[in-house]
Amino acid sequence: MSALFQKVIRANEFYVFLVIVAVCLLIQVRSGQFFTANNLVDLANAMVVPGLFAIGAFLVIVSGGIDVSFPALASLAVYAVTRFLVDSHYEGGILLPFAMVIGLGALLGAFNGLFTSRLAVPSLIITLGTANVFSGVMQGALSSVQIAKIPPAMAEFGRSSLFVATNPVSGLTSSMPVSFLILVVVAAIVFFLLRFTMFGRGIFAIGGDESAASRAGFNVRRTKFWLYVIVGVIAAVAGLIRTCGMGQMHPTNLLGMEMMVIAAVVLGGTAITGGTGSLTGVMLGTLLIVIVQNSMILLGIPTFWQQFSLGLLIIVGTGISALQIARSGNGLRAVLR
Amino acid sequence: MSECVLAVRGVSKSFAGVQALSDINLEIRPGEIHCLAGENGSGKSTLIKVISGVHDPDEGTIEIGGVVHKRLTPVEAIAAGVQVIYQDFSVFPNLTVMENLALNTELASKRKLVNWRRFRRIAEEAVAKIDFSVDLDQLVGKLSVADKQLVAISRALMSDAKLIIMDEPTTALTKKEVDALFRIILDLKARGIAILFVSHKLEEVFEISERFTIIRNGRAVATCLPEELNRRTFTQYMTGRDFEDAHFQVGELPPEPALEARALTVTGAFSDVSFSLRPGEILGITGLLGSGRTELAMTLFGAYRPDAGELLVKGSPVRFSGIRAAIAGGIGYVPEDRLTEGLFLERSIGDNIVIAQIDQLVTRGLLDRERKTASAAEWVRDLKIATPDPENAANTLSGGNQQRIVLAKWLATRPDVLILNGPTVGVDIGSKHDIHEILRELAGSGMAVIIISDDIPEVIQNCNRVLLMKAGRITDEIDPGTVTERQLAALMTGESDQEGKH
Numbered sequence: 001m002s003a004l005f006q007k008v009i010r011a012n013e014f015y016v017f018l019v020i021v022a023v024c025l026l027i028q029v030r031s032g033q034f035f036t037a038n039n040l041v042d043l044a045n046a047m048v049v050p051g052l053f054a055i056g057a058f059l060v061i062v063s064g065g066i067d068v069s070f071p072a073l074a075s076l077a078v079y080a081v082t083r084f085l086v087d088s089h090y091e092g093g094i095l096l097p098f099a100m101v102i103g104l105g106a107l108l109g110a111f112n113g114l115f116t117s118r119l120a121v122p123s124l125i126i127t128l129g130t131a132n133v134f135s136g137v138m139q140g141a142l143s144s145v146q147i148a149k150i151p152p153a154m155a156e157f158g159r160s161s162l163f164v165a166t167n168p169v170s171g172l173t174s175s176m177p178v179s180f181l182i183l184v185v186v187a188a189i190v191f192f193l194l195r196f197t198m199f200g201r202g203i204f205a206i207g208g209d210e211s212a213a214s215r216a217g218f219n220v221r222r223t224k225f226w227l228y229v230i231v232g233v234i235a236a237v238a239g240l241i242r243t244c245g246m247g248q249m250h251p252t253n254l255l256g257m258e259m260m261v262i263a264a265v266v267l268g269g270t271a272i273t274g275g276t277g278s279l280t281g282v283m284l285g286t287l288l289i290v291i292v293q294n295s296m297i298l299l300g301i302p303t304f305w306q307q308f309s310l311g312l313l314i315i316v317g318t319g320i321s322a323l324q325i326a327r328s329g330n331g332l333r334a335v336l337r
Numbered sequence: 338m339s340e341c342v343l344a345v346r347g348v349s350k351s352f353a354g355v356q357a358l359s360d361i362n363l364e365i366r367p368g369e370i371h372c373l374a375g376e377n378g379s380g381k382s383t384l385i386k387v388i389s390g391v392h393d394p395d396e397g398t399i400e401i402g403g404v405v406h407k408r409l410t411p412v413e414a415i416a417a418g419v420q421v422i423y424q425d426f427s428v429f430p431n432l433t434v435m436e437n438l439a440l441n442t443e444l445a446s447k448r449k450l451v452n453w454r455r456f457r458r459i460a461e462e463a464v465a466k467i468d469f470s471v472d473l474d475q476l477v478g479k480l481s482v483a484d485k486q487l488v489a490i491s492r493a494l495m496s497d498a499k500l501i502i503m504d505e506p507t508t509a510l511t512k513k514e515v516d517a518l519f520r521i522i523l524d525l526k527a528r529g530i531a532i533l534f535v536s537h538k539l540e541e542v543f544e545i546s547e548r549f550t551i552i553r554n555g556r557a558v559a560t561c562l563p564e565e566l567n568r569r570t571f572t573q574y575m576t577g578r579d580f581e582d583a584h585f586q587v588g589e590l591p592p593e594p595a596l597e598a599r600a601l602t603v604t605g606a607f608s609d610v611s612f613s614l615r616p617g618e619i620l621g622i623t624g625l626l627g628s629g630r631t632e633l634a635m636t637l638f639g640a641y642r643p644d645a646g647e648l649l650v651k652g653s654p655v656r657f658s659g660i661r662a663a664i665a666g667g668i669g670y671v672p673e674d675r676l677t678e679g680l681f682l683e684r685s686i687g688d689n690i691v692i693a694q695i696d697q698l699v700t701r702g703l704l705d706r707e708r709k710t711a712s713a714a715e716w717v718r719d720l721k722i723a724t725p726d727p728e729n730a731a732n733t734l735s736g737g738n739q740q741r742i743v744l745a746k747w748l749a750t751r752p753d754v755l756i757l758n759g760p761t762v763g764v765d766i767g768s769k770h771d772i773h774e775i776l777r778e779l780a781g782s783g784m785a786v787i788i789i790s791d792d793i794p795e796v797i798q799n800c801n802r803v804l805l806m807k808a809g810r811i812t813d814e815i816d817p818g819t820v821t822e823r824q825l826a827a828l829m830t831g832e833s834d835q836e837g838k839h
Contacts, residue, residue: 196451198443201432205440208429215427217412217444275431 012269016284023291031298037165038174039298045176046290048183049245049254051283052238053261054268055190056231058282061265062194063227064207064274065123068262069112069131071254073232074239076138077104081240082249083142085151094157101240102233108134109232113225131258138251147249158244179241186234191279193230203227207274263314264289288313341400342367342500342531343388343419348397350383357383358555361397365500368529370522372546374537376575376765380555381535385502388533389421390414402499415445418499422506426489430478435460437477437488442495463491467521483514490521494530501525502533507541508762511626512791512830519545537766539571540794553577568794576767584817585777587801590615593652595785596637596668596754601646606632607809610646614754619776619786621796621817624806625829631673633806634758634789638670639663651753669752671743673759686734687713687727689742694749716745720775738768744775755779756787761795773799793822793829805829 008014028034053070060067081100090096112130116123138144161175194200202223205213214220243249268285270277292313296306345363349356358380365371375381386392388399390409399406401417428437439456460473469487471480477488486506493501507515522532522545536542542549543563551559551574559574566574573579594613602608607629614620624630635641637648639657647654650666657663663670681689690713691698698708713727720741724734731742747755757776761769776799780786790796796803797817805813805828813828 198449198451201436201440201451204432205429208431209427212425212427212429215411215423216441271431275429 013278013281013284016268016281016288020284020288020291023288023295027291027295027298031295031300033298034295036167036169038167038172039294041165041174041176043287043290043294044180045174045245046294047286048177048179049238049242050257050261050264050290051183051286052186052234052241053257054264054282054286055186055279056234056238057258057261058265058268058270058277058279059190059194059203059227059231060123061262061270061272062207062274062277063203063224064210065116065224066262066272067112067123067127067228067231068258069127069134070231070235070261071239071257072131072134072138073105073108073112074235074242075251075254076134076142077101077108077232077236078239078243079138079144079147079249079251080104080142082147082150082154082243083144085154086147086149090151090153092153094153097151097154097240098237101236105232105234105236105239106229107232108236109229110225112232113228116228117221117224135255144251146251150243150247150249154240154244155247158247177245179245182237182241186237187279187283190234194279199223199226204275207276260289260310261286263310267314340366342369342402343533344400345384345388346398346400348384348387348394348399350387350392350394356555358387358394361552361555361557363550363557363560365531365533367499367531368526370526370532370534370545370547372534372536372542372549373552374535374539374542374549374571374575375552376537376767379552379575381552382504383555384552385421385504385533385535388414388502389419415496418497419502420493420496420498420500421502422486422489422493422504424504424506424508426485428477428485428488430476432477433474434464434471434477434480434488435473438463438473438492438495441492445496459495463495466494467491467524482509483511483517486510486518487521494525498530500531500533502535504535505537506534507536507538512826513625515541537575539566539568551575572766572770576765576770578767578770580770582798584797585619585780585799585801587619588617588781590617594649595651596787597647597649597652598637599647599649601633601636601643601648603632603636603641604644606636606641607806608645610806610811612804612811614785614787616753616783616785617780618802619780619788619800621800621803622787622789622806623791623793623796623803623825623829625791628806629809630789630791630806631758634670634756634787637663637754637756637787638668639666664750664752667753669747669750669755671747671755671757671760673762682732683730685728686717686722686724686731686742689731690716690727690745690749712749716749720745720748721771741768741772741775744772748779752784754785754787756789758789759792760788760790761792769795791829793825797822797825 024034033039056070057067078101081097081104085097112127115121115126115130119126157178160178162178162180164173164175166173194203202213202218205216205218206220206223210220239254242254246253264285265277265282266272266285267288268277268281268283270281289310292310293306296303296309341364343363343365345361348358348361350358361384363373363384373381373384383392387394390411390413393408399409401414401419404417406413435456438460442459443456457473464471464473467487467490469491471484471487477485480488490501506518510518525532534542534546546563549559549561549563549566550557551571553575569580569582593615595616597613599611601610610633612620622630622633632641636643639660639662649655650668655666657666681692687710691709694712695704698705698712700708717724717727722734722738722741722745724738731739734742760776761772764772773795776786776788788796788800797820800817803815803817803825804811805815805825815825815828
């Protein structure tokens with residue numbers, strides 16, 4: 001019992017959770033609007049896309065790399081698929097768009113994977129490069145413009161809801177999108193992958209010590225390659241969900257999200273150096289950032305302060321976890337005893 | 338001949354025209370503890386890689402368990418029972434002990450899914466093989482170096498090893514941990530497992546090795562029994578040079594001390610440390626890890642502030658506010674880990690030398706490149722650093738030459754007192770002698786030198802006085818002329834333990 005308590009107290013996730021509770025209470029006290037049914041559903045809705053991206057970014061960071069190309073990858077995959085479907089006057093169901101986006105996401109992910117697994121170049125540099133290639137192809141070769149009218153199945157998927165929550169006081173309604181289920185399913189699959197497959201343990205092992213991983217018998221190249229393929233698929237699916245949700249394809253809508261997503265992952269206790277972190281932490285980190293972004297409005301704080309407070313949150317959040325590492329590791333105290 | 342676990346016959350290997358190994362022969366019998374000795378760059382690592390299947394030999398064969406291989410893959414080597422325990426142990430610091438122990442076995446049996454109960458069973462079986470008691474759920478990164486090594490050993494045993502190759506296994510261990518390791522090795526021997534022990538420290542391998550193979554410049558120069566070796570012949574085989582084992586003779590000493598400590602105390606690290614050091618002396622400070630020797634060095638060098646007591650440089654009391662103040666006050670410090678604390682490996686040799694005296698090379702607020710180059714060239718010459726060009730990066734040099742740069746770096750400030758912490762840890766025998774030579778010369782020219790080291794022969798041979806530290810106090814002062822290495826070792830580890838506590 002006390003061992004479990006100790007473990008909880010030491011876990012980074014616990015502190016992120018405390019911060020979330022504090023932020024929620026603060027917003028509730030100031031606005032009285034936080035714990036309303038429609039606000040909670042709005043938060044869940046806003047979690048979907050950053051949450052999926054965060055899962056992908058988390059996988060790469062755990063393997064000891066860093067990926068900044070996923071927004072560009074998602075934009076390119078979704079833009080190409082939407083453009084093709086619109087041009088061919090597609091009237092069918094939602095499955096084909098998903099299948100095409102997944103295929104294209106896998107292909108673009110494989111592009112990342114090929115370079116990162118073959119070249120001894122840091123993945124940050126490689127994905128900075130591929131991010132530019134992806135957005136260059138989208139904006140140049142496909143001469144991307146905003147597509148105002150997306151195929152009906154996609155628009156309909158964006159509108160479909162699991163249930164509708166109503167705020168009894170203001171009468172405002174919010175609907176829980178079906179895509180929230182996708183987040184849940186992806187999180188469950190990735191959890192299983194990381195915890196119960198040798199492939200998943202290989203990702204952690206590579207993040208811990210790459211040469212030890214290859215000596216132990218992991219196929220480091222193959223693991224890395226498939227890792228980027230999976231991340232490409234997750235990112236592309238997130239992109240499609242965003243486009244469906246908006247009811248239009250805005251090619252540059254996702255670009256620039258990478259920093260916020262990586263911040264969420266790190267805030268959730270994932271070591272930027274690789275090897276450690278948990279999905280729970282990632283989800284909590286994303287939730288915290290989404291709450292702060294969404295709830296500034298409830299507090300009546302001008303939106304331009306959002307960037308400022310997000311930045312502050314990231315510095316404080318990662319600073320605390322750095323302090324924890326210093327305290328638990330062989331810090332000054334260990335030297336002086 | 339078939340009773341050999343391993344027989345390397347006539348193996349040669351070259352890389353890009355450089356002959357790393359030529360015509361190496363090596364035989365290891367079941368249950369034999371065989372020592373492979375050689376300086377850094379002698380070809381030891383290449384030979385291990387050939388045996389473990391990482392490199393293919395250009396010529397020759399490797400016979401494992403009676404099967405002759407012309408070339409070998411790592412998987413074949415492991416299947417034949419050859420296991421390597423690397424110097425860094427090749428463990429995953431971010432994973433638990435259990436997972437570290439189980440992963441290899443599971444990968445070898447080509448499992449795709451993780452069964453945590455089976456992981457635990459494998460791990461329990463692995464630690465049971467050497468009676469290693471450890472929390473299986475602890476992260477390996479939080480274990481001590483010795484425990485990490487035990488994790489690596491238990492893991493190696495899981496694959497039915499017949500030969501375990503240990504690459505420099507004693508480097509980061511304390512004496513006590515080395516003894517524990519040796520007990521385990523003897524236990525493995527009793528079970529018929531052969532050990533190939535790779536080392537360049539004679540003192541440590543001598544008591545346990547049954548046969549030695551010494552390689553130099555890629556050739557096996559000797560295979561012999563321990564009776565046929567002593568320190569001098571060992572060194573000769575390793576380096577191809579002959580060194581005198583002479584004790585340091587102190588010259589005439591001026592009466593005023595260069596450095597004096599009076600009841601120096603850092604709470605929690607050491608207390609009531611007093612000594613005085615005159616120019617021309619080499620003072621040894623020795624003690625086990627955790628005895629406070631490193632903290633004392635850091636205090637003398639201004640990195641820690643003393644809580645009580647006094648420090649005097651050339652007779653006047655000083656209170657260093659930090660490392661820069663200590664440098665200005667005439668103290669030089671050569672840190673313990675030459676790679677992480679002492680050198681900018683990517684920068685040029687010249688840059689590394691001048692870094693500590695960069696303030697003196699400034700003309701009108703700008704760095705004077707000509708003076709910098711001249712100063713660097715002077716030191717490269719004075720310290721006999723083997724490089725064609727001081728502009729080459731520091732990591733192009735061998736370990737011993739790197740150590741020379743670190744020395745040059747701190748001598749560049751012309752200190753009155755030079756403190757060296759573990760000056761020859763991980764350094765070749767040849768370079769070690771060279772460094773000792775330099776230190777003696779420096780003392781001869783009137784510098785006061787402090788060697789902090791747990792290398793007993795090092796302090797006995799090179800110091801004119803040795804202070805022994807235990808639990809944060811100086812417990813003995815020893816005259817190396819009358820005390821033998823064995824006596825000092827006994828003082829350090831055991832016998833007088835109880836007295837030390839009072």
